[in-house]
Amino acid sequence: MNKYWIYILLILLVSCRPPAPEVRNEGLPPWCRVYFTPRDPVVDRMVSLVDHAQKRVWAAFYSFTQKEVARALLRAKGRGVDVRVVMDDATARSEFSQSHLIRGRIPLRTDFTPSDFMHNKFMIIDSFITWTGSYNPGETGSYRDNNNVIVISSTRVAANYEDEFLEMWSGKFGKGSSGPTLNPRIPIGRVMVETYFAPEDPCAQRLIELIRGAKKSIHFATFAFTLEPVAAALLERSLAGVEIKGVMERGQNSPWCCYRIFEDSGIDIRWDQNLYYLHHKFFIIDGKIVITGSFNPTKHAGNANDENMLIIHHSGVAQKYLKEFNRLWERQWE
Template sequence: IAQALVRAKTRGVQVRLALDRENLDDPVMAKWAGSVQDADISVSWQETDAFLHSKFVIVDRRVVWMGSWNATINDTYRNNNNLLRITVPEIVANYEAEFAQMATGDFGSKKSAQTPSPLVQLSSGQIENYFSPQDGVREQIVKRITQAKQSVAFLAFSFTSDEIGDAMIARQAAGVAVRGVFERRNAEGTGSEYARLRKGNVDVLIDGNCYTMHHKVIIIDQRFVITGSYNFTGRAEDINDENLVIIDSPEIAALYMEEFERVYQKAQNPQACG
């Protein structure tokens, strides 16, 4: 990908990046970041205590790629991830506005709440689009869970939000079928909601991928899909740079449910590691 960016620059394409300075701690990432800068590609560095956790690419002001996927070997070949290609002009414009702030050095709490189109109506359904820490993402997630009538299914790399956990427990108590899979290394970590959800009779499992279950997804009533870079944590809500969409589409929800069932089944029968 770094080489593709350099080739695009050579073709005369305007290429700009926003990266987190912490990535330079990894020698491989530092190597590719250096090659990009050597090609005179503009890089805006996040250097605060916040973490630039958003992962998105805007192409020709027409397309945005977003999701949980990092541009790494592990996330491409080993870890569970999801990625969406969105061509809705208003959503692309939202991501352009978000990147424009980062390009001038405004990250985390320095950003303003200026998402141009947080709700876009489509011919069938709608898309909501939010960014952290400025847009109050957690409130939107909790609202959607609270409105669930039949089912909630989630895949969580990191889940420590009591507010989101409480909403799921309440829906389970109300007769909504709530199921979920936690990433193994975080399931029983400090502040994890895993034990609370189990105590609340929510059907939760620990993932069976030998590497990392990196999804951050909630599917509601097999109709709404919540996905993005946003982990269900306090840092994602209040500190980090994050992005998230809520899509009203049974067709897209069906694709995500296929992935959920695949990960859920593997969690029931973990593959041998070692």
Template sequence: VLESAEEEVVLVSYSLDEQEIVACLNRLQRKGVKISVLIDSSTVSRVFDKSPEFTVSCDTSTALVHSKFLVVDRRIVVFGTGNFTEGSLREDSNSFMIFESARLAALFLDYYRAIETGNSRGMTRIENMVFFLCPSEEARKRVISELMKARKEIRFGMFAFTDPQVLAALKFCASRGVRIIGVIDSWNDDSPLKDYLTSGMEVSESTSITVHDKTFVIDSRVVITGSANASLSGWGKNREIVAIIESRDLAQEFVNHFEYIREVSK
């Protein structure tokens, strides 16, 4: 996707240190492609260790830049749960989606400008997708509302799970007979919610790989994914993007992914 760029690349990530991506951006810069990179200020040294020839910016707020997306030539969007780093792309469990849509590209470019300047945005619907730019209490409420609608099954993979209201929603659904199947990262060992997560629901902890996912699948029909963990800082403090997508085909892809990581993380 990056190598296809002819005019412009915009990349937003918590961190950037994947050598091949930096090298590709350097080549594009030399060819005259406009390169805009925005990362969190706490990770700047990691990208500079890779000798970038392009300008690297940080946002102007105290919030954590935790969004992860790439826009190429105002028509292609790469969006997901992983940072553009060696660890996220080569070792951890993550997911990315690629869209070819000028309308979606325009939305993500607007998000880039909002993050860069410390501004907020409201909910946006595009076809079968709803997007939120965090911090957003509206996003949190919508996620909980979608979870509460579950009738048969909720599957999820989550790096950090510390939001008690989201946990309460899962517990309530389980009490109604909804099957809750999930895998969480060992990061949650120190979380006060861990014992509640792993009791009364089919939730396991990865012991072999980093589960960096941030995704729920509801009734094999609705996918909630993006850069935000199920945490209070994810919804209420960080610069995150949350997407709610109605698609059985996409939901099945995530179900297959969750089954795989549950198996390999035992």
């Protein structure tokens, strides 16, 4: 068989490859899906959602280097979908940023605040589907780092995220943001969902309140952790007999990192073993409540950056995150 026919055969094999299977989401409410990188096909899921958008795709990502997603946005724009993108100004200038592909073809805004970050990681589709978590679309974030994605189908949740997006779209970033979220607590059936946005909402204070309300256990996985009031709340619950376990990103070790505070206080704490990044920002309270989003427990995240925090009061969602935590807790070098 000559090289030409071998080449044609390879093309046919690739084109006939079935799509990645949907991740099993037993125990979750029907309006919620949860994914974890690097093992879940988040790029396929994101591209599929964008390809099925009919009216609107608004995306806000700190960094954006995934070509497949950029091409999906361009396809959506070509179908007449209202596509807009907000990015951090520094990452948008990177030579790897997909801003170079979409600029001039899709409306793009950046924050223009060099000392602060537009650190959000969310996308809203057709005013109904909200995609958020710790994930930035990119090769490393998709296939090497540890990230979480949560997808919520709810017009009311989407409305809060759209309000935040429009605020940034109008040029109000960081400390120039508008007032607090008017309706942060949203019941979906019997499940309470909360949405908060820094710096206008007291994200750190809400996190501390939930920590102080813990009765049995707190598990957390964080990229950066320097906010001592949050660390103090964890120490209080530990002294009260609550089980505390945490996994943190080794690359964030610094004089300001709270790891040593936990270690010296006898809290079960471990450095992550991924050779790349543990990029999660989640807490699990009593196996019933999950706090996730872009918010790291740091002073800058609460007072200066544009961030989002999503809280879900549902044991099935919490167990999904707890399984991820236990995998991180037990694993060896990858």
